[in-house]
Amino acid sequence: MTQSMVPSADPDRLAALHRYEILDTPHEPGFDQIVALASHICDAPIAVINLIEDKRQWFKAEVGLGIRETPLDISICRHFLAQPGVTVVPDMLGDDRLCANPLVGAGEGLRFYAGCLLQSRDGHGIGTLCVLDRRARDLSEGQRFALKALADQVMAQMELRLALKQKARLLEQKETLLKEVNHRTKNNLQLISSIIQLQLRTLQDPSAREALLDTSSRIRSMATLHERLYRADEADSVDLANFLETLAQGFQSTAPEGITFSVDAVSLAVSLDNAVPISLIVNELATNAIKYAYRDTGGGEIRITLERTDGKAGLLVRDFGQGLPADFDIRRGRSLGMRVILALAGQLGADISMRNAHPGVECRLSFAPQHVQAADRSGQ
Structure with a gap:
């Protein structure tokens, strides 16, 4: 041949x-x-x-x-x-x-x-x-x-x-696509927030202004989340500890003088499905604390803690201010903020409680193990 x-x-x-x-x-x-x-x-x-x-x-x-x-x-x-x-x-x-x-x-x-x-x-x-x-x-x-x-x-x-x-290439393409989606979503949310700020300049009614400010704060939290996802190594998950620190910085920049934020959080990787409701819950709790905890005292600390105990993850938001009314029941709260918190906790599959901590208020969000995924910052 x-x-x-x-x-x-x-x-x-x-x-x-x-x-x-x-x-x-x-x-x-x-x-x-x-x-x-x-x-x-x-x-x-x-x-x-x-x-x-x-x-x-x-x-x-x-x-x-x-x-x-x-x-x-x-x-x-x-x-x-x-x-x-x-x-x-x-x-x-x-x-x-x-x-x-x-x-x-x-x-x-x-x-x-x-x-x-x-x-x-x-x-x-x-x-x-x-x-x-x-x-x-x-x-x-x-x-x-x-x-x-x-x-x-x-x-x-x-x-x-x-x-x-081929699988690695598909995953890389997915990551790239998710990053682009998060980037565009973040930009769109920031645009919406800017439009709301322009609308605020024309409003005189205090109730309407407060409602728009709350809406703007919620949008800003979601924009922060998508910014974090865009810059993360994995576009479909986020380290909750780092994200909470970023949120706290955003709250600090808009909080009245005298109110300070601190974060003490273990590293915890959560999916986008978990990160969105968590970010909005923290936003509602921080906004409430800014509004009501130190209304008559001139300022104080708002502390955000993320911990893991007995196979569960606990997210705590606490202030050291006036505390809750004696007859307060989170399940009977009529404000939009309380209804949003309860709905998001249900979406997350989490238990939520709010109590007087003497001084101040402590709100705890508890995740079942199937709703969290540990992330070791040390890379081990």
Whole structure:
């Protein structure tokens, strides 16, 4: 068979080979172990995972060669790209296709060849798993079966490797898309907040102004969340500790003089579905504390705490101000803010309580374990 008869340059075959994105990659243990096993089972000094390109043969793994590629014109395996299954040539000196190959010869030259075709899922021969020896010989039926089984494992490894790379690419594309969505959402929310601020300049009614200010604060919290997600490494989750610190900075910038915010939070990764209601609940509680806790005292601290205890996560917002009326019941609160808090807690699947802490008010939001996911800042 002449080189022109060998389908090494077939464009469909080359496309099938290149689809695996494996050429010129480093050694990988999974492939190295296969050639070592093939060498051992077949009692051969040389074993190779050989991939045939248009001008070269490249070795993903090898035993007994010490090189990674050779020119195509001295390839033995290229002659068998159209021959499925196991091919055995007991003595290449007696084979018209191979006897003139410079690698073949008496003495230190190669004499024995056995290879199993590596076929892509669409049937293209892309290379071989082969064993070679410097003496003429044969393989037993058991060795032939093992060589075929190991070749199947090579293709299974290549398919798995490709699937993992494709999955990683899809995840990267998803992250990029989510980041763009969060960026645009943040910009749109900031635009809405600016429009509300313009509307406030024309309003004189105190109740209407207060309602718009509360709405603007809620929108600002959501914009802060999407800004955090846009800048995060993962676009569909957020470290709640860092996010609470950012929220507190925003509250501080608009709070009356004398009111200060502090945050004491463990690291906690939550999904976007959790982060949105959490951010709005904290916004409502902080807004209430700013409005009512220190109304007659001139200022004080509003403390935000995030903790984990007995498999649950607890979010606490506390002030040290006037406290709640004696007959206060969070479940009977009629204000829009209280109704928003209860609705969001229900959406989150969380328990919520509000009590007098003497001094001040403490509101606690408790998450069941299925609603939280731990994140270790140390990277361990």
